[in-house]
Every structure is written in C-alpha cells, then in structure tokens.
Amino acid sequence: MKYYITDNCAKAVELKDIPEVEYAAFYEDLKERLSDERYHIAHYFARTEDTRLKFYLVLLDDEEQKVMITSFAMEYYDDIALPSLTALHPQVHPFEREIAELYNVEFDSMPWNKPLRFPFNRRNRNSTMDNYPFYTIEGESLHEVNVGPIHAGIIEPGAFRFICNGENVLHLEIALGYQHRGVENEFTSTDNRLRQTLLAESIAGDSAVSHSTAFVNAVEKLSAQVDHNLDIERTVALELERMAMHIADTGALCTDVAYQLGQVACEALRTVIINTTQAWCGNRFGKGLIRPCGTNKPLTKEKIEMIINNVTDVRRRYNEVKDDIESSPTILARFEQCGLVPKAEILNIGGVGMAARASGAKRDIRSSHPYAAYGKEISHESVVKRQGDVMSRLAVRLDEVLQAADNILSLLASYKPSVTARPDYECKLQPNALSFGLLEGWRGEICHIAITNEEGNISTYKIKDPSVHNWLGLAIAVRSEGISDFPINNKSFNLSYCGHDL
Amino acid sequence: MIFPKIKVLHSHGWQYIPDLNAVTLTEEFRGRPVLTPTADMRDVEAAAKLCPVKAITTAPFTLDLGKCLFCGECALRAPQNIRFTNDYKIASTSREALVIKPGDERVEFHPENVREEIFKLFGHALKLRQVSAAGDASVEMELNASGNVNFDFGRYGVEFVASPRHADGVVITGPISQNMAEALEICYNSIPHPKLVIVCGSEACSGGLFAESKAIDRSFLERYPVDLWLPGTPTHPMTFIDGVMNLLGKKTR
Numbered sequence: 047m048k049y050y051i052t053d054n055c056a057k058a059v060e061l062k063d064i065p066e067v068e069y070a071a072f073y074e075d076l077k078e079r080l081s082d083e084r085y086h087i088a089h090y091f092a093r094t095e096d097t098r099l100k101f102y103l104v105l106l107d108d109e110e111q112k113v114m115i116t117s118f119a120m121e122y123y124d125d126i127a128l129p130s131l132t133a134l135h136p137q138v139h140p141f142e143r144e145i146a147e148l149y150n151v152e153f154d155s156m157p158w159n160k161p162l163r164f165p166f167n168r169r170n171r172n173s174t175m176d177n178y179p180f181y182t183i184e185g186e187s188l189h190e191v192n193v194g195p196i197h198a199g200i201i202e203p204g205a206f207r208f209i210c211n212g213e214n215v216l217h218l219e220i221a222l223g224y225q226h227r228g229v230e231n232e233f234t235s236t237d238n239r240l241r242q243t244l245l246a247e248s249i250a251g252d253s254a255v256s257h258s259t260a261f262v263n264a265v266e267k268l269s270a271q272v273d274h275n276l277d278i279e280r281t282v283a284l285e286l287e288r289m290a291m292h293i294a295d296t297g298a299l300c301t302d303v304a305y306q307l308g309q310v311a312c313e314a315l316r317t318v319i320i321n322t323t324q325a326w327c328g329n330r331f332g333k334g335l336i337r338p339c340g341t342n343k344p345l346t347k348e349k350i351e352m353i354i355n356n357v358t359d360v361r362r363r364y365n366e367v368k369d370d371i372e373s374s375p376t377i378l379a380r381f382e383q384c385g386l387v388p389k390a391e392i393l394n395i396g397g398v399g400m401a402a403r404a405s406g407a408k409r410d411i412r413s414s415h416p417y418a419a420y421g422k423e424i425s426h427e428s429v430v431k432r433q434g435d436v437m438s439r440l441a442v443r444l445d446e447v448l449q450a451a452d453n454i455l456s457l458l459a460s461y462k463p464s465v466t467a468r469p470d471y472e473c474k475l476q477p478n479a480l481s482f483g484l485l486e487g488w489r490g491e492i493c494h495i496a497i498t499n500e501e502g503n504i505s506t507y508k509i510k511d512p513s514v515h516n517w518l519g520l521a522i523a524v525r526s527e528g529i530s531d532f533p534i535n536n537k538s539f540n541l542s543y544c545g546h547d548l
Numbered sequence: 549m550i551f552p553k554i555k556v557l558h559s560h561g562w563q564y565i566p567d568l569n570a571v572t573l574t575e576e577f578r579g580r581p582v583l584t585p586t587a588d589m590r591d592v593e594a595a596a597k598l599c600p601v602k603a604i605t606t607a608p609f610t611l612d613l614g615k616c617l618f619c620g621e622c623a624l625r626a627p628q629n630i631r632f633t634n635d636y637k638i639a640s641t642s643r644e645a646l647v648i649k650p651g652d653e654r655v656e657f658h659p660e661n662v663r664e665e666i667f668k669l670f671g672h673a674l675k676l677r678q679v680s681a682a683g684d685a686s687v688e689m690e691l692n693a694s695g696n697v698n699f700d701f702g703r704y705g706v707e708f709v710a711s712p713r714h715a716d717g718v719v720i721t722g723p724i725s726q727n728m729a730e731a732l733e734i735c736y737n738s739i740p741h742p743k744l745v746i747v748c749g750s751e752a753c754s755g756g757l758f759a760e761s762k763a764i765d766r767s768f769l770e771r772y773p774v775d776l777w778l779p780g781t782p783t784h785p786m787t788f789i790d791g792v793m794n795l796l797g798k799k800t801r
Contacts, residue, residue: 195728196735251687321574324573328577333618342624370552547727
C-alpha cells in the first residue's frame with residue numbers, strides 16, 4: 047500500500063503528495079502492520095473536504111525513524127459501514143470513536159462503540175454526559191462504585207465506574223469529556239498566531255511546554271527554518287518540565303502510601319524546579335516561553351548559571367529520595383506487583399510514553415523519531431523497565447529525573463547563548479499542506495497536526511495527548527486489584543483529562 | 549532503613565516560608581501591570597489588536613486582568629505604555645476592580661463588599677471544595693501548592709476538603725464547560741449556607757481563550773454571586789493566599 051514517507055525533521059507535506067487509497071487496502075495493510083510492535087498510530091482523523099469525508103493516517107515506524115502518511119475518502123453522505131480496525135487492534139479505538147462521534151461514520155463490528163468526549167459539535171445531540179452507556183455485569187455478589195466526575199482532591203473531573211467483587215475490582219470504565227472546551231475548533235476559528243500559541247499552552251497546563259513546542263514545530267515546518275540554538279533552549283525547557291512533573295508524581299505516590307517524608311521532600315524539590323522555570327520566563331509552568339520562530343525569553347549567561355545551580359542541587363537531593371524509596375520495604379510492598387500491565391497488553395492498547403516503557407515497550411519519540419537536540423547533542427537512551435507495575439512506573443520516573451537533569455547540565459555546559467530571533471506571529475504558512483509536531487512530553491508522545499488551506503491559514507488542527515492512549519492502561523491495571531489500590535495506580539499513570547477532552 | 553531518611557531530612561532542612569506577607573516574587577514574574585498613557589497611542593493600538601483575549605482597550609486606556617493571560621506580549625509591543633510588575637496581589641471582591649486604569653498603583657480589594665458573616669464564621673477556619681470545570685490542571689496544581697510544605701496555607705486554617713458537605717465554599721477553576729455545568733451546580737447546592745464562591749484563574753473569571761467557545765456554559769456565574777475573583781494563568785499560590793487573607797480580614801491591602 048502507498049504511503050508518503052517522511053521523518054520528524056522534514057518540512058511539511060503538500061496535500062497533493064499524500065496518496066489516497068481504498069479503504070479495503072487500508073484495512074488490510076493496517077491489519078498486518080499493527081500486529082508488529084514497530085508500528086503504531088500517531089494520529090488517525092477525518093475532516094470534510096468539499097462533499098467528501100477525507101481520512102488521514104499518520105503512522106510511526108519506530109525502527110527506521112519513518113513517519114508514514116496516507117489517506118482514504120468517502121462521499122459525505124455515503125452510509126456504508128467501514129469494517130472496524132478496533133476489533134483487531136484495540137489501539138485504534140480512540141480514533142474510530144472520535145470519527146464516529148463527529149461524523150456519524152459507522153464502524154462495523156466495533157467492539158467498544160462509545161462516545162469519546164461528548165464534543166459540542168457531536169452528531170448525536172441525544173448522547174450526553176448523563177447517559178454515558180456504562181458497561182454493566184449482573185450478579186448477586188457484585189456491586190458498582192461510582193467515583194466522580196468531581197474527585198476528592200484538587201484535580202480535574204472524570205467519571206470512574208468500578209464493578210467490584212468484594213474488595214476487588216473486576217472492571218473499571220472511565221467516562222471522560224467533562225473537560226471539553228472545543229480547543230481544536232478554537233485553533234481554526236482564529237488567524238491570530240499568538241492566540242493559537244496560547245491555546246497550545248492551555249491544552250494541558252502540566253504539559254504547557256510540550257504542547258506549545260509541538261504547536262510551534264508544526265508551524266515552523268510550514269514556514270521558516272529556526273536557529274538550532276533555539277531548539278536547544280526548548281529542549282532544556284522540555285526537560286525541566288519533565289523533571290518538575292516526575293518529581294510531583296513521585297511525591298504524590300508517596301502521599302498515597304502515607305509516606306510523608308518522600309511527599310514533602312518532593313514538594314520542595316518540585317518548587318525549586320518550577321521556580322527555576324519562573325525565573326527564566328516569568329511563569330512556573332513555562333507559559334510564555336515557547337513562541338513560533340523565536341522567543342521573548344532567550345537564555346542569558348546569568349540564567350544559565352541559575353539553571354545549572356538549581357538543577358545540580360535538585361539532582362543531588364532527588365537522588366537521596368530515590369535511594370530512600372528504594373531501600374524502604376514498607377513502600378516497596380505497596381508498589382511492587384500492584385497494577386500490572388504486561389507488555390503485550392500495553393502494546394495491544396497502543397500505550398505510549400512513560401507507562402509503556404514501564405511495561406517493557408520502548409516507546410520513546412526522543413530515540414525513535416529524534417528532534418531538536420535529541421540525536422544531536424543528546425544521544426538518548428530510553429529508560430525501560432519490565433514489570434509493568436506501579437513500582438516500574440515510579441522507577442521510570444526515578445531514573446528519568448536524573449537523566450533529564452544530566453541532559454540539561456550537559457546541554458548547558460557548553461552552551462553559548464546566542465538566540466536573537468524574536469517570535470513571528472505574521473509568518474506566512476505554506477498553503478495546502480499537512481504538517482505535524484511530534485515529540486515526547488513527560489507523559490509520552492504528543493502529536494499535533496495542522497492542515498492549511500489555499501490562503502495558508504490553518505483549516506484543520508488535530509491534537510493528540512498521550513493520555514488518549516493510556517487511559518485504557520489504567521483501566522486494565524486495576525483489574526483484580528483491591529479498590530483501595532486505585533489511587534496509587536491512578537497516580538502512577540497521572541493522565542490528563544483536559545488533554546484527552548480538548 | 550533509617551540512614552537514607554536522615555539524609556533526605558538533612559538536605560530538606562526547613563522549607564516553609566515563615567512570613568507569607570514578606571514574600572516577593574522574581575522580577576520575571578508577570579503580575580499587576582502599570583499603564584502609562586502617551587500622546588502617541590499607536591503602540592497600544594497594535595498591542596490591543598494582537599491581544600488574544602481582547603483584554604486591552606485604548607479609549608479609555610484599560611487592561612482587564614480578568615481576561616488577561618499574562619503572556620506579556622503587549623508590554624513588548626508598547627513598552628512606553630504597559631509594564632508588568634511582579635506584584636502578585638491582584639485578587640479582588642469586585643470584577644470591575646480587575647480592570648486596570650492608568651495611575652492605578654494597586655488592585656483595589658473593596659473589603660466593604662465582603663459579607664459580615666464571612667469574617668465572623670470563617671475567620672479562623674475556612675474549608676473549601678474545589679471544582680475544576682475545564683481547568684487546564686495548572687490552576688489546580690497551584691491551588692494544591694498553596695497547601696504544600698513551602699506555602700503551608702493550612703497554618704491559617706484554610707484547607708481544601710473532599711466533600712462539599714464539609715465545605716464553606718467552592719473554588720471554581722476553568723472556563724466552565726457545558727459538560728461540567730450540572731456537576732458544578734450540584735456541588736454548589738450541596739454546600740451548607742452561608743457559602744462562598746471563589747473563581748480562580750483568568751479562564752474562570754472571563755472564560756479566557758474559550759469565552760466564545762460553544763463548548764462553554766457560564767450561566768452558573770450569572771445565577772450566583774462571586775465573593776472573590778482571582779486572575780492569573782495560572783493563579784500563583786501567593787495571589788490565592790493574599791486574596792483569601794484579605795477576604796477573611798486577616799490582612800488589608
């Protein structure tokens with residue numbers, strides 16, 4: 047089957063160069079490829095083009111650093127059902143569900159044909175948050191527990207429905223959509239590139255740097271080449287965000303097993319990192335730092351020194367916390383062998399990022415599709431664990447914080463600040479083209495896709511947060527675990543609600 | 549093993565901020581802006597045109613913090629006219645007070661708007677229920693941080709609780725999505741009287757980038773009075789702490 051082959055550093059693709067195939071061939075090809083772990087879907091979406099509904103697929107080949115793009119189309123009013131790929135490969139489920147929800151496309155023998163996020167522009171207005179079709183099992187010994195949408199802590203909303211046998215979870219279903227703001231739609235309803243950049247920063251506030259970098263990458267592939275030093279500074283920002291969030295999660299996991307020393311130590315360490323980001327750009331989450339084609343906050347000698355000092359200090363102190371956790375049997379007893387997701391299972395559901403690496407699947411865009419400083423200044427070795435339990439997901443973080451610190455320190459050791467480019471909100475975008483931003487945020491793979499129209503305005507914008515894949519991983523992890531272990535499982539994934547709901 | 553713990557404890561040392569009133573933030577922090585009109589206002593017009601949330605008006609010259617996302621781009625376009633200071637004390641009891649005018653040297657708090665029972669009943673202990681209604685998680689993390697080992701807002705009896713039945717008020721974050729509107733209302737109705745409504749973050753104050761989005765339903769704020777407005781993207785823990793301290797009469801601006 048025909049694909050347009052590109053990579054993560056190439057320029058945008060002209061729409062006319064993307065092959066259009068028949069669905070039958072598309073189906074057969076994906077049926078084959080998705081059985082092989084080297085391939086997985088970065089994005090698969092539909093959009094209307096004149097009277098047709100056109101489907102685009104962006105497939106990643108992890109072994110040869112290739113990004114493969116293809117498409118197929120159907121007449122808008124065709125009511126033929128397409129054979130569902132989810133039936134064969136569960137990893138396709140969020141994409142088919144989104145297409146079904148937005149365009150009423152029917153997928154034949156789709157095993158989990160449920161609403162994904164109840165967007166405002168859904169076709170079926172009778173389908174609402176209140177009547178989400180939860181899965182049920184009848185049985186005298188079973189009971190259901192509903193949690194949410196409002197949770198006990200200060201976190202985002204989502205509804206969790208447990209089916210329990212005594213204390214043990216038989217099944218967990220997660221209903222999302224409460225956070226839906228219409229982000230993708232807002233991207234295309236404005237030409238103000240600053241507004242689009244701020245939208246990218248607010249897709250998921252805990253990944254503001256990652257999402258805004260994905261956006262500017264997509265925009266820059268459609269316009270200008272940027273200074274490589276700007277890429278280095280962005281990499282530093284990405285790694286600072288990774289450190290901050292991994293430290294926060296380490297602390298949160300300690301909180302949930304009532305280990306207060308680990309909790310407070312991590313709170314203090316995270317404060318140092320986010321205050322470092324604040325002293326760099328004025329915002330603790332890195333908002334205001336990443337801008338298309340340049341930056342308002344280039345690194346200076348003083349700032350570099352400040353970052354090096356703080357990161358060195360945090361690295362030393364976090365390493366002590368790591369030693370402490372690893373030598374505390376009472377903590378290990380709670381985390382080990384809890385919430386297992388075997389490698390076969392995580393590959394099956396298309397798991398990405400940190401959670402996949404904890405289960406032995408080496409999904410890491412930094413090494414499989416290198417960008418910015420990766421593959422150049424940093425030769426990235428992914429942290430991969432095997433067990434797939436809560437401890438493995440914590441262990442990935444324990445190692446990645448130190449790795450991120452080392453990356454920052456090695457990047458800055460020889461770095462001479464020289465970025466002079468300022469943001470460009472007026473730059474012309476290549477018309478009739480498809481461009482993507484693909485990178486590894488702290489949670490995992492983030493993929494943004496921009497399609498421009500004849501005038502060079504963004505006419506379709508698609509966002510994929512890693513949470514879209516990984517929520518199902520959490521549901522699988524808690525099966526047969528005690529319901530009281532749900533919090534540590536939830537924290538071990540720490541997925542985004544707003545990134546999923548958009 | 550005890551030795552690694554002693555090491556962690558030793559490196560941790562004392563982290564809490566002894567005097568929250570004495571906190572100043574880094575010079576880079578973008579807090580309360582200062583506006584200076586000039587004869588030539590073309591820079592301001594350019595900045596107002598670029599502003600992604602239309603927070604700036606030129607005649608009269610104002611900047612609405614309830615809309616502002618603190619990206620700071622306007623200050624770069626019109627450096628003569630707009631300057632962001634690191635003043636984090638930007639909470640107010642009135643939405644109008646968030647609109648900054650030339651010559652303003654602080655955000656007015658208007659303590660006269662605070663109901664008497666708030667001082668009387670909640671002055672020593674205030675328990676809040678937080679509801680994220682399409683908040684982007686950064687505001688939520690900053691609210692969590694206000695109770696952390698550094699800020700330790702719990703020392704004044706201000707804490708977040710799990711159940712609305714235990715709460716004295718609700719803290720709303722996010723522009724309020726349609727899909728959360730009903731849950732928010734149910735939560736609010738479950739809180740016993742008298743109760744507070746605090747909106748936290750510029751997106752909650754005005755809808756922010758999503759003010760025009762069809763996925764948003766802000767009718768809750770038309771039906772219920774708001775006691776405290778907290779701008780910010782996200783609201784800094786110190787803005788939240790300062791705002792609530794003023795509300796409880798523990799501090800005057």
